[in-house]
Amino acid sequence: MLRRTVVSVIASTAVLAADLPCARAAAQRPIPVLAYHRFDPQAARSATVVTTPVLEAQLAWLAARHYRVVPLPAVVAALRGDGPVIDGPAVAITVDDGFRSVYTEMFPLIRRDRIAVTLFINPPAISSGHAYLTWAQIDEMRQSGLVAVQPHTLSHPDFRVERARRAPADFQAFVARELAGSRAQLEARFGTRADILAWPYGIHDAELESAAAHAGYVAAFALGSRAAAPGSDPFALPRYQIYDSDRGARFAAIAEGMPRLAARPAPPQPPGR
Numbered sequence: 546m547l548r549r550t551v552v553s554v555i556a557s558t559a560v561l562a563a564d565l566p567c568a569r570a571a572a573q574r575p576i577p578v579l580a581y582h583r584f585d586p587q588a589a590r591s592a593t594v595v596t597t598p599v600l601e602a603q604l605a606w607l608a609a610r611h612y613r614v615v616p617l618p619a620v621v622a623a624l625r626g627d628g629p630v631i632d633g634p635a636v637a638i639t640v641d642d643g644f645r646s647v648y649t650e651m652f653p654l655i656r657r658d659r660i661a662v663t664l665f666i667n668p669p670a671i672s673s674g675h676a677y678l679t680w681a682q683i684d685e686m687r688q689s690g691l692v693a694v695q696p697h698t699l700s701h702p703d704f705r706v707e708r709a710r711r712a713p714a715d716f717q718a719f720v721a722r723e724l725a726g727s728r729a730q731l732e733a734r735f736g737t738r739a740d741i742l743a744w745p746y747g748i749h750d751a752e753l754e755s756a757a758a759h760a761g762y763v764a765a766f767a768l769g770s771r772a773a774a775p776g777s778d779p780f781a782l783p784r785y786q787i788y789d790s791d792r793g794a795r796f797a798a799i800a801e802g803m804p805r806l807a808a809r810p811a812p813p814q815p816p817g818r
């Protein structure tokens with residue numbers, strides 16, 4: 546609240562307020578960030594599956610209304626007030642967990658339409674079996690210039706479970722390994738910054754957020770039925786989990802940054818895998 550008060554005072558004095566980082570942050574509108582997990586050409590066999598025709602319809606909805614799909618790092622910078630303000634209707638698209646269907650179902654669509662997407666992956670899962678992406682597929686997607694890759698921890702733990710079964714010092718060391726290790730592996734492999742985190746299952750709290758800051762992250766995304774807004778906690782930024790039922794007015798409400806419309810199917814367990 547204090548920060549908002551200061552911004553409004555500065556803005557009201559007409560002293561080049563537009564050049565001040567805090568004033569630019571105040572001008573940024575909330576941006577809906579979409580969180581997908583996996584795709585299937587025909588059937589949504591679980592809550593985290595979106596069928597390819599529905600994904601294509603969602604992308605067409607955005608294009609028809611001249612939405613910009615903004616790369617996630619640009620959204621983070623705009624929210625922090627240290628990047629250009631994102632004007633007009635805009636969303637960001639993310640996909641968690643590194644499933645193979647990102648390559649087989651989503652990538653052909655985003656390559657055709659030149660859409661930016663950020664993948665949050667667990668590096669040890671990549672090239673570990675037929676359900677997951679291979680490093681070669683990730684390299685090909687990155688080389689398109691459309692796909693960025695960021696950490697989703699090493700082992701996709703449920704941090705609540707791990708806290709319950711570990712001594713405090715052991716838990717802290719475990720968290721540090723998961724956060725720093727996944728970041729270091731991606732940065733070593735790609736030679737680019739990998740400092741935006743997605744919390745497994747969207748689980749986070751003050752201790753975890755502090756650990757993410759200590760591990761060098763600049764932002765971390767969870768889940769939540771609202772757009773990511775400037776001034777909100779950078780280590781607890783919300784994303785809309787996208788379901789196969791998000792069609793028509795349901796998807797429009799999300800893209801407009803509104804609360805979800807009622808009667809969505811309840812996921813059977815915490816979203817994430």
Ligand SMILES: [Zn+2]
Pocket residue numbers: 641642697701744745746816817818
């Ligand atoms: Zn996940």
